[in-house]
Amino acid sequence: MRYISTRGAAAPLEFEDVLLEGLARDGGLYVPESWPTISPDEIAAMADWPYEKVAQRIMQPFVPAELAEALPGIIEKAYGTFRSDAVTPMISLGGIQDGLHLMELFHGPTLAFKDVAMQVLGGLFEHVLAKRDERVTIIGATSGDTGSAAIEAVRGRERARIFILHPHGRTSDVQRKQMTTVDAPNVFNIALEGTFDDCQNLLKAMFNDETFRDRVSMSGVNSINWARLMPQIVYYFIAALKLHGPDAATKPTSFSVPTGNFGDIYAGYAAAKMGLPVERLVIASNQNDILTRVMNTGEHTLGPVAKTIAPSMDIQISSNFERLMFDMLGRDGGAVAQKMSQLKDDGTFTLPEASLDTVRGLFGAHRADEQETLDAMKRAHDVTGELLDPHTAIGVVAALADMQSHPSESSTPMVVLGTAHPAKFPAAVERATGQTPPLPEFLGDLYEREERYDVLPNDLAAVQAYVAERV
């Protein structure tokens, strides 16, 4: 399997180089040159397989043969850290709406869906770096959850050091403490004076500075790295198999995905491309609704980032949308590069109707404001007894809106991806329900642990100097 850049000007790479490179050298994102498919018979046969075996089958075509042999061990170890044998258990939200389900992706060590991929990624890095006898400097940007999941996956590993940029004062206290209380010599936390978009812009600028990138052997763990997305494809198959059994090969499933950087929902698109019958992929946005606007109007115009009760989705520049655009524009890297350069220069671009039509049947997009989010959290608690985190609640609002606007598809089950544990956002949960979600026991003393981080200005040179001094 080879990977090509969405901007068409970087050399195609094999999986292991994509893993270590992170972002393509032309500024684009790597995507598989073609999509491997899983046949209906194979999907049906997976009905009684454990999560780990399905994961192995889905990921195996994306990696070279030698790595495919190591995958079972890497996967086994990754999901051994989860608090649920099912890895991503599913519950019914039928009390709210017939056919509504919730897949809980937050049973990993840092209580968000990021662990599902990051635990595998840690093992992949270890395997490939040991084989090549190399070391890397991982630099990541986080709006709150990627950071702690990445740190947890990399802490104490000999061949990697990790620098995580988070937006100063814009994460929840639990999210910040999960990152900054980790005491490991290879972990560095930077609180950037800016938004998540500023963190991600600096990250991309560091990737685009070839001298710096090569000097520190830079790599990445954000979803701009294809290897981060690959393990996220698996749970779309798992959800369909849980709902339909062997009929998952023919009966469709819909998904509502709380969306920020467009990575998680792009993994759902990949599952559909691989042969999973997916009826609807619903983009669920908070007030930072650039994706809802672009899908509904074709206009992709940046605005200021609003601070919301779902801070992990306080994002305007949704990097992985570029991967979908690549397909929407006929896999024409030059056309994508032109749109991205327009975005950089003017803060806006427009997508032609014809390209929107290529994905409109599959994708829906809805936005939830703060009150709708709080109301959904309260309703879920009142009706089902479940405490939802605000991001997941936005998924519920969007799911219900999409089900209402597509009544002809009402017999298709709708799965909301539960992206974070409610205890990561206690203030919002208390405001909505009056309940305080307890942290799991192993994080019981989180508030007493000592924090370590440095506050830096939103300045490329300052961040590069900070990293260079510590490498």
Ligand SMILES: Cc1ncc(COP(=O)(O)O)c(C=O)c1O
């Ligand atoms: C809790 C939570 N929900 C949803 C999202 C959005 O996911 P994505 O960026 O893959 O769209 C994020 C962060 O990205 C998150 O941390």
Ligand SMILES: N[C@@H](CCOP(=O)(O)O)C(=O)O
């Ligand atoms: N919400 C994310 C933002 C970064 O997303 P990623 O999936 O590209 O790593 C976060 O929690 O950091």
